Amino acid sequence: MNRRQLLVGSASLMILTRPLRADTEDKLFDSWLSTQYANQPRSHEGVTVTLPALAENGNSVALTVEVQSPMQPDDYIQTIDVFAPLNPVPHLGRFYLNPATGIAKVSTRIRLGGDQTVHAVAATFDGRLLLGGADIVVTEAACLDFLI
Amino acid sequence: MAKARINIPRNIRRGDLVEIKTLITHPMETGFRVDSLGVKIPRNILTQFSVALNDTLVFQADLQPGIAANPFISFFLRAEQSGQLTFTWTGQHGFTHVETRAFDPAP
Numbered sequence: 001m002n003r004r005q006l007l008v009g010s011a012s013l014m015i016l017t018r019p020l021r022a023d024t025e026d027k028l029f030d031s032w033l034s035t036q037y038a039n040q041p042r043s044h045e046g047v048t049v050t051l052p053a054l055a056e057n058g059n060s061v062a063l064t065v066e067v068q069s070p071m072q073p074d075d076y077i078q079t080i081d082v083f084a085p086l087n088p089v090p091h092l093g094r095f096y097l098n099p100a101t102g103i104a105k106v107s108t109r110i111r112l113g114g115d116q117t118v119h120a121v122a123a124t125f126d127g128r129l130l131l132g133g134a135d136i137v138v139t140e141a142a143c144l145d146f147l148i
Numbered sequence: 149m150a151k152a153r154i155n156i157p158r159n160i161r162r163g164d165l166v167e168i169k170t171l172i173t174h175p176m177e178t179g180f181r182v183d184s185l186g187v188k189i190p191r192n193i194l195t196q197f198s199v200a201l202n203d204t205l206v207f208q209a210d211l212q213p214g215i216a217a218n219p220f221i222s223f224f225l226r227a228e229q230s231g232q233l234t235f236t237w238t239g240q241h242g243f244t245h246v247e248t249r250a251f252d253p254a255p
Contacts, residue, residue: 059216059217060216060217061216071226082214084214087214088178088180088213089178089212089213089214090214091212091214092212092214092215093209093210093211093212093214093215094209094210095207095208095209095223096205096207096208096209096210097207097223098205098206098207099226100201100204100206100225100226100228101206101207101223101224101225101226102165102166102224102225102226103165103224103226105223105224106209106221106222106223107169107220107221107222107223108209108215108216108219108220108221108222109215109216109219109220110214110215110216111178111213111214111215111216112214
């Protein structure tokens, strides 16, 4: 193989690997979602995940999840789950809300094991699921020891 | 001994949406890291954080190793009744830390 073939080959490999990785991520997320919440209606609306576009260090990344909801006794968000498919423990946490919370918005700092889409799943009091996510590029993963 | 910081805005009035910010010192050891001798450092994390206003649960969080060290958690509360807020962090190896704060929105 000459230099040109190698360059073309590696470039096409780079283009090919990204959707493949995204595919396995989505599969992981979907299987987790169906074990946690089987057969509940889902929609991709109302959930805003705020993350920096790029994190130099995956050890502590600011995350905010906000869900559009009146947060009244007859219509409120009960739980918010955060899921990072490429982490060794992908489920990062679950937040329990109720009408006293007033607004469905939580912030925390998370660890990330690499470039990925961080998902948030909000479950309403009557069992509907609202999904949202944000992409992030992580220069230095949090779990380097684990990966090596 | 863990140290906790809690920020509740001052001069709040009934009906306000109040952001409450909390932080506690804790290593949140994931169980995936190894020390300088190559021995795995055992997992040691906080597993739960809960907030009660006058014994009524108003917010709770289940935590996993993916939450960064010295967990920072912020959430909102609709200022309707005054009373005492109790913040409880619990973790592995019998870890418990409790803080209380007065919550007193002006009418």
